[in-house]
Amino acid sequence: MSEEERTDPATEAFVAHRNLLFTVAYEMLGSAADAEDVLQETWLQWAAVDLGTVHDHRAFLVRITTRQAIRRLRTLGRRRESYVGPWLPEPLLTTPDVAENVELADSVSMAMLLVLETLAPTERAVFVLREVFDMSYTEIAPAVDKSPAAVRQIAHRARAHVAARRPRGAVSAAHAREALGAFHRAVETGDLQSLLDILAPDVVFLGDGGGVKQATLRPIVGVDRVARVLSGGTGWMGGHASAEPAHVNGWPALIIRLDGQVDGVVAVRIDNGLVTGLYYVRNPDKLSHLHRETALDR
CATH class of the missing domain: 3.10.450.50 (Nuclear Transport Factor 2; Chain: A,)
Incomplete structure (x- = not known):
């Protein structure tokens, strides 16, 4: 990366939040390769944004990433219908700090990602942004093109769906x-x-x-x-x-x-x-x- 790129505000903001954006996309898609593609698409959109109109870089980037992930998830759903044998999420060799963060580790576990596969794309996005990243309904609404009230209802439905299927009992x-x-x-x-x-x-x-x-x-x-x-x-x-x-x-x-x-x-x-x-x-x-x-x- 050149000196000019390192000092470019758009690049700095994207790099600062890249791991977060990858995590959002991966939890949405269960595929690291597709998550990387979503990040490329996010960057192309982000690079064209007038940063003077953006008050919260993190929220705006998450919004772009979520929309791209929902679009890709709908396409992947059709592809997985013809997948040979059971489909499992793409495994990641994770850094030690992920294991130390119990909530994050639970959210990206193979078992949880398989549970998330049973949600519709918008439900999955709302659940991930609300339950994993603790975003407010107002923050989530523009990312999924819904009203905050609708997001609240979707979150409630998705939470009940996941609770009925997620691993039961504390696991160490x-x-x-x-x-x-x-x-x-x-x-x-x-x-x-x-x-x-x-x-x-x-x-x-x-x-x-x-x-x-x-x-x-x-x-x-x-x-x-x-x-x-x-x-x-x-x-x-x-x-x-x-x-x-x-x-x-x-x-x-x-x-x-x-x-x-x-x-x-x-x-x-x-x-x-x-x-x-x-x-x-x-x-x-x-x-x-x-x-x-x-x-x-x-």
Whole structure:
């Protein structure tokens, strides 16, 4: 970046809020690649704005980002209808400060992003801006082209929808590590006893290969069926693998490697101390952000 660019007010404002804008777009879309595209579109719009007419740079930038994300989310919804197998969010290798911020970590967890996928685009935008970023109804209204009163109603509806589907019971990072440790041992040895001890009866296993890598094409539901899938050790992953702990989307996860190369990531959902969801992302198009840490911001 040149000296001129560093001193340009529009560039300075955009750079200052970039992590926040990326977080908004990512929570809206569940895709880092699409979030980056939204930021590019946001910058192009922002660069053409007369800053003398903008009283709050942060709010204005969030408004542009939200509108772009809603537009893209509607397009992505149509694409995902033809997606091969289950669709899972794109995992992010996150910085340590994300894990320390419990509210932020919860909001970007794989389990929460899957819950947000069940909301309509405008509902998702309102929920994210209100519940995650604590914006007022008046601030949200122009971002979604609704009145503050309408935004309040949408927020109430979205909050009830999410509350009925989000993980239940407090979950600690230690419990998540324990669950992943059991999963790791089961994968390496084929001994499922340690995993069975913490699997919920209705546990769901989802694999996302995007039609490129081998993965389960349908959700596998129930402790017995999930146990059978895992009982072959590394065979269900298509070959010998190693796993290393990491913080992905703010929570403990396992990065799976084949011959030293990243092959996928495993995350879990825990409800009341038991594993209710196992999420394995293998789609190569979703693994680029596992090679570097991503900074998120509220």
